[in-house]
Amino acid sequence: MLPRATLSTFLIPILFIFLFLFIFIFITPPTNAAAAVADAPRFREAPKFYNLGSCPSLSLSPSDPNAIHMAMTLDAAYLRGSIAAILSVLQHSSCPENIAFHFVSSSSSSPDLRATLSSTFPYLHFQIYPFDSSSAAGLISTSIRAALDCPLNYARNYLADLLPSSLTKVVYLDSDLVLVDDIAKLAATPLPNDAVLAAPEYCNANFTSYFTPTFWSNPSLSLTFANRRPCYFNTGVMVIDLRRWRQGGYTTKIVEWMELQKRIRIYELGSLPPFLLVFAGNIAPVDHRWNQHGLGGDNFRGLCRDLHPGPVSLLHWSGKGKPWARLDANRPCPLDALWAPYDLLRTPYILES
Numbered sequence: 001m002l003p004r005a006t007l008s009t010f011l012i013p014i015l016f017i018f019l020f021l022f023i024f025i026f027i028t029p030p031t032n033a034a035a036a037v038a039d040a041p042r043f044r045e046a047p048k049f050y051n052l053g054s055c056p057s058l059s060l061s062p063s064d065p066n067a068i069h070m071a072m073t074l075d076a077a078y079l080r081g082s083i084a085a086i087l088s089v090l091q092h093s094s095c096p097e098n099i100a101f102h103f104v105s106s107s108s109s110s111p112d113l114r115a116t117l118s119s120t121f122p123y124l125h126f127q128i129y130p131f132d133s134s135s136a137a138g139l140i141s142t143s144i145r146a147a148l149d150c151p152l153n154y155a156r157n158y159l160a161d162l163l164p165s166s167l168t169k170v171v172y173l174d175s176d177l178v179l180v181d182d183i184a185k186l187a188a189t190p191l192p193n194d195a196v197l198a199a200p201e202y203c204n205a206n207f208t209s210y211f212t213p214t215f216w217s218n219p220s221l222s223l224t225f226a227n228r229r230p231c232y233f234n235t236g237v238m239v240i241d242l243r244r245w246r247q248g249g250y251t252t253k254i255v256e257w258m259e260l261q262k263r264i265r266i267y268e269l270g271s272l273p274p275f276l277l278v279f280a281g282n283i284a285p286v287d288h289r290w291n292q293h294g295l296g297g298d299n300f301r302g303l304c305r306d307l308h309p310g311p312v313s314l315l316h317w318s319g320k321g322k323p324w325a326r327l328d329a330n331r332p333c334p335l336d337a338l339w340a341p342y343d344l345l346r347t348p349y350i351l352e353s
Contacts, residue, residue, distance in 0.1 A: 055095035084342035088178035101126035174236030181313035198284035203231035215266035228281030304333035
C-alpha cells in the first residue's frame, strides 16, 4: 500500500489533467473558424434544368459566341441572395445548359463558396476568380451606407482584368435580384456605335444629385459631361463588351476618378458615380423591364416600394432592405413574396425526402 503523501502526489497531477480536458472540451468557446462553419447557411439542392431541343450544343468556352456568360460577385453576406439569383436565371432560361457563370470572390472565402455552389447546383458550369480586395480598399471613400463600402462591391471595376482575356462579352448581375424572363434576351442586347456597356437608363432621375456642389462648381470637372446627355443607370444589371473595355482602358479611367474622390469629395454614393462619370450618356439602351430596381427602398430606411409601371423581366432589391432579411424578421414587403420561391435556404422546418 502506498503512503498517503505518495498517493496524493500521484493523484493530483491526474486530476489537473482531467480538469484541463473538461474545460477545453465543454467550456472553451469555439474558434472563429469553427463558429463560422457552424453558422454557415446550408442550402437545398436545386433541380437540374435542361436545354430545349432548339438550343445549340456548345463547348461553353469563353470564345464560343453562342454561350451566355454571366458574371456576379460572391460573398458570405449576400450568398443567400446569390443562390436565389442563380436559380432564377436557370429556371427561366430556354438553354440553361449553355450558361457559364463567372463568380468573383475574396481570396479567403473562395474554397467554402465553391463547395456551397457545387452542392447546391451540382450541374452548374462555373468558375470562381479570387479578388484581391487591397486593390480597391485603398480607393474607397466612406459613403452613405456601410454596405456600399465593401471592397467586393468594387470588383465590377476590374472584371476585364479578372476574367479570361478570351472572354469578350458578359452579363453582369448583382446578388439581390431575380429574373422572371430568359436571360438570353438580355445577353443578346446589341452594343452599337462602339458602346462598351448597355443598361436601362433613367433620364427622369435628378442626375446632378449624384455629385457634390464641389464637383459642379469646378468647370474642369463638370465639363466631363460636355457633349453628352448623361442619365442615371443602375450598375447592378449591365451587358459589357470586355474587349472594348480593355482596349479603352476603362478600369484605369474609373480608378482615376476614385483617386480624385479621395482628395476632393465629388460624390457620395459608393461605386456608382465613377461609372456615371465614365459612361453616362455613352451607353446602349436596355428596356426598363430588365431592371425593376429600388425594391429594397432608399439607402436610409429601406421602406417598401412598388414596381415601376410597365412589364417586368427582372426584379432588383437595390437599396437598404433585402428580401431575405425582411422575411426572416417577419416584416416582409409585399413584393418580397416574389423573391421567396427562389430561396433555397435549408431550415429546420423544411421536410425533405
